[in-house]
Amino acid sequence: MTSRPEYLPERLALLSDLQAAEFVTVGLLEGRDDVPSIALNKVAEPLPGDDARSRLHRVRDLIDHALVRFRGAPRPTVADAWLAPRLHETLRLTRREAAEKSFWTYLALGVAPDYVVWRHQSEAKGDTSHGRVARDRFFGAHYKQAFARLWWAAELFREGSDYRPVTVACSNQDMLNSALRLDVIDHRPTALALVRLLERGIVRTGRDVNALTSAVNAAAATLMYDVVAPDVERDGEPMRDWIATAESALPSPREVLPEGPEEQPAPEKSVEWLAGHFAELFADTEVRGRVSNAGD
Amino acid sequence: MKIYPYPRLTGSVTARVTAVRLRGAGDVREQLESRSWSVVEQVVALGTAERDDWQTVRIGLAATVPTREIETKGHWTDVSVVAVVTEGTTNTRTAARLTSTDDSGRDWSGEIELDRADHLDRASLAVHVVAMVDGQAGRVIASTDQDWLIDMAAAAPLRERQLDVSTVSFVRGTEWLRSFRDAPWVVDTSGRMPAVRLNSDFEGLVALVESSGSQVERAVGEMLLAQMCADVWTAVFHTAIGDLEVEDDGTPLFPADWRGAVLREMLPDIVPGRSDEDALREVHTRRTGEGSWANLQPRIQYAAARRADVPRTLASTVRDLERIAQETDA
Known part of the structure; x- marks a missing residue:
């Protein structure tokens, strides 16, 4: 099994796809090899400055804890709901910073390749073949990459400082995988309304979630959710304050949920209206599904 | 529609x-x-x-x-x-x-x-x-x-983006560049924006591209730039199409960044007369093995050359060279 990097520098770094490509070997993807950490850090570009947020050990400690906590779990997927809010709170990135792919690539290869393999290696088929990790878990789109997907889920599903909706969304792999790739959840009341449908048990299975998210996405092409269910105006100040206090921040709490930036919550009326609307959309797709099944 | x-x-x-x-x-x-x-x-x-x-x-x-x-x-x-x-x-x-x-x-x-x-x-x-x-x-x-x-960063309000061209020594550059030490230039599509790296170890190349010499050098320099541009367009197209996310029902998605912009720009020349979404699906299907990927290559080259203005630059280079030859003969 791929192990914790032998060499971990003080600071986080950036690693481009091109530089990363030579380290993402078949041996790593099959969890047989380690990442040569000294060679990797020779080509990686450390983050400039002395920002507390770029201290590598803050993240690595969190990963170590997650591994101890969930290694014995029946499925590694359960770690997502725990790690997403804590990773978000530990890194304290702006969206601009989080859009930098090379940051996530370094995190996956330079900081925690062992975690990526443990979390994303598929079951081995038969005795001969090894299970594999998809390459895009190391470097890929924000909804695929092992850590970017958790960070973005936390960013898009949180309600101001409250990470509870994040844990609900991340407890359902289908929600995490299918909603995160859709532009509609960039509208916060939409993201929160989807979570409510999960909480209320209106959608349960992966099939439900996929039917719901594609119906919501299709409806968004003709309905302007920003008008029928407006969010409050975005305000960057709480995020800036939160980032400024990173220096004095304690390690993310392991047992209780951390707290995010003190942004205004989404208007309850908007979220509820959308939750009702989505429940109707979902009921329609269910009916249609039943009719077409009956016709088979 | x-x-x-x-x-x-x-x-x-x-x-x-x-x-x-x-x-x-x-x-x-x-x-x-x-x-x-x-x-x-x-x-x-x-x-x-x-x-x-x-x-x-x-x-x-x-x-x-x-x-x-x-x-x-x-x-x-x-x-x-x-x-x-x-x-x-x-x-x-x-x-x-x-x-x-x-x-x-x-x-x-x-x-x-x-x-x-x-x-x-x-x-x-x-x-x-x-x-x-x-x-x-x-x-x-x-x-x-x-x-x-x-x-967020452009210094001039232009839709079309300036190509990032930089001169570096390939021999003394990163490990990746060293493996191309004999190449005059390479296209790097890994970053946020595609970039061209000119090899400063390739003698005379930089002067040629900067087109500061004689008329002949200027004509050749322009031709070279157009060719380089065509290379870039071909490379970015392949990068963009090779890295598509696909929906569960098999529908390929336009990437959000420059890759998406490149595809939207080139697809009308590669699969003419179709909507962007249809064209993307067609090209994606061909690339992943159903249908002919090879037959599409001339169209990709054509689209790249058109974007890079190769036909026009070549025509004017030929004219310039003719004129220069006539002037020397006279």
Whole structure:
């Protein structure tokens, strides 16, 4: 099994796809090899400055804890709901910073390749073949990459400082995988309304979630959710304050949920209206599904 | 063309930027001059700001709506106009309502504020007309034809992007560059934007590309640049198409960043006469093995050469060389 990097520098770094490509070997993807950490850090570009947020050990400690906590779990997927809010709170990135792919690539290869393999290696088929990790878990789109997907889920599903909706969304792999790739959840009341449908048990299975998210996405092409269910105006100040206090921040709490930036919550009326609307959309797709099944 | 299950406006909606104001910490303000945006290109270039420490930008907007159509057809009530700014790479969406500035409901204006920390590269701004149709509130009944682009760093309001060309020594460069030590240039598509690296170890190349020498050198230099550009377009196309995300039903998706822009730009030349989505699906299907990928290569080359202006540059190089030859003969 791929192990914790032998060499971990003080600071986080950036690693481009091109530089990363030579380290993402078949041996790593099959969890047989380690990442040569000294060679990797020779080509990686450390983050400039002395920002507390770029201290590598803050993240690595969190990963170590997650591994101890969930290694014995029946499925590694359960770690997502725990790690997403804590990773978000530990890194304290702006969206601009989080859009930098090379940051996530370094995190996956330079900081925690062992975690990526443990979390994303598929079951081995038969005795001969090894299970594999998809390459895009190391470097890929924000909804695929092992850590970017958790960070973005936390960013898009949180309600101001409250990470509870994040844990609900991340407890359902289908929600995490299918909603995160859709532009509609960039509208916060939409993201929160989807979570409510999960909480209320209106959608349960992966099939439900996929039917719901594609119906919501299709409806968004003709309905302007920003008008029928407006969010409050975005305000960057709480995020800036939160980032400024990173220096004095304690390690993310392991047992209780951390707290995010003190942004205004989404208007309850908007979220509820959308939750009702989505429940109707979902009921329609269910009916249609039943009719077409009956016709088979 | 998309089909909508409700009546939409046929007249067009136009939007233009009227003011751009930046704000930084400690209430520092800067109003950008009107040369920072272009109505023709529909681009706002925030790199024109004098200060680099701004945190938010407020964009003043004016929009016009085909009022007469709304009145005569009578399908729509509760008309509102909203500006929406989105950037795929930062998953950010900001909306602002505009307000009607005259009695006829034709002219609308307002402001939209963006936070710099929410944007990385280029955000798109669209204006939508929203109304109640058949008892359903919030229907989008019309949108601007072309989005405005808000470029976070550009120093000039141009839609087309300047290619990032830099000169480096391949021998002394990174390990990756060292493996190309004999090449005059390579195209690097791994970053946020594609870039060309010129090999400074390749003697005479830099002077040639900078086209500062004789007439012949200038003609050849231009040709070389066009060829390089064609290389870039081919490389970025392959990078973009090779890295597509695919929906569960097999529909390939346009990437949010420059890869998507490149595909939209080139696909009409590669699969002519089809919608962007159809063309993407066709090319993706061919690449993944069903249908012929090889047959498509000449079309990709053609599209790249057209973007890079190779035919025109080659024609004028031939003319220039002929003229130079005649002058020397005479």
